[in-house]
Amino acid sequence: MKDLNITTNIQVYQYSELVEEDKILVDKAKAMTDKSYAPYSKFHVGAALLLSNGKIVGGSNQENAAFPSSLCAERTACYYAHSKYPDATFVKLAIAAKFEGKFTKNPVSPCGACRQSILEYETLAKHPVKIYLYGEDGVYVVSKVADLLPLCFDSFQE
Numbered sequence: 522m523k524d525l526n527i528t529t530n531i532q533v534y535q536y537s538e539l540v541e542e543d544k545i546l547v548d549k550a551k552a553m554t555d556k557s558y559a560p561y562s563k564f565h566v567g568a569a570l571l572l573s574n575g576k577i578v579g580g581s582n583q584e585n586a587a588f589p590s591s592l593c594a595e596r597t598a599c600y601y602a603h604s605k606y607p608d609a610t611f612v613k614l615a616i617a618a619k620f621e622g623k624f625t626k627n628p629v630s631p632c633g634a635c636r637q638s639i640l641e642y643e644t645l646a647k648h649p650v651k652i653y654l655y656g657e658d659g660v661y662v663v664s665k666v667a668d669l670l671p672l673c674f675d676s677f678q679e
């Protein structure tokens with residue numbers, strides 16, 4: 522028996538420390554929280570995806586009375602982006618969330634299903650998707666979504 526230790530490097534930035542391109546992406550994710558349809562959870566999530574063609578695609582969570590039919594902000598953005606620009610690579614993804622009119626203090630983190638969905642595009646393009654998780658107290662930056670999915674399932678793996 523031996524131990525296998527998997528570590529994830531997370532860079533923690535203050536918003537003011539981000540470069541302009543990243544501030545724009547985070548600002549878009551924050552703005553997208555206002556487009557969220559979340560009458561049930563009242564947790565308003567916004568996502569912004571920077572593509573290799575320079576476009577920024579936004580998404581927000583869309584809830585449904587039949588709860589499992591709802592969709593998270595990240596997947597809304599990813600599926601829209603890959604439908605509209607199938608040849609573009611995903612470069613960066615920012616996420617923010619608002620509850621009771623305030624952005625969360627702690628960075629909001631994608632659910633497992635969203636991590637798996639983002640991984641699909643990361644693997645497809647063989648290009649890392651840099652992730653920005655916004656919180657009022659700091660922004661977590663992870664260099665690729667695979668880092669958020671240790672031992673991830675990837676059908677292209679040998």
Ligand code: THU
Nearest residue numbers: 562564566582593594630631632
């Ligand atoms: N949600 C997202 O949109 N993204 C996440 O990363 C976590 C959760 C949504 C799903 C649901 O509409 C609400 O937030 C509460 O879970």
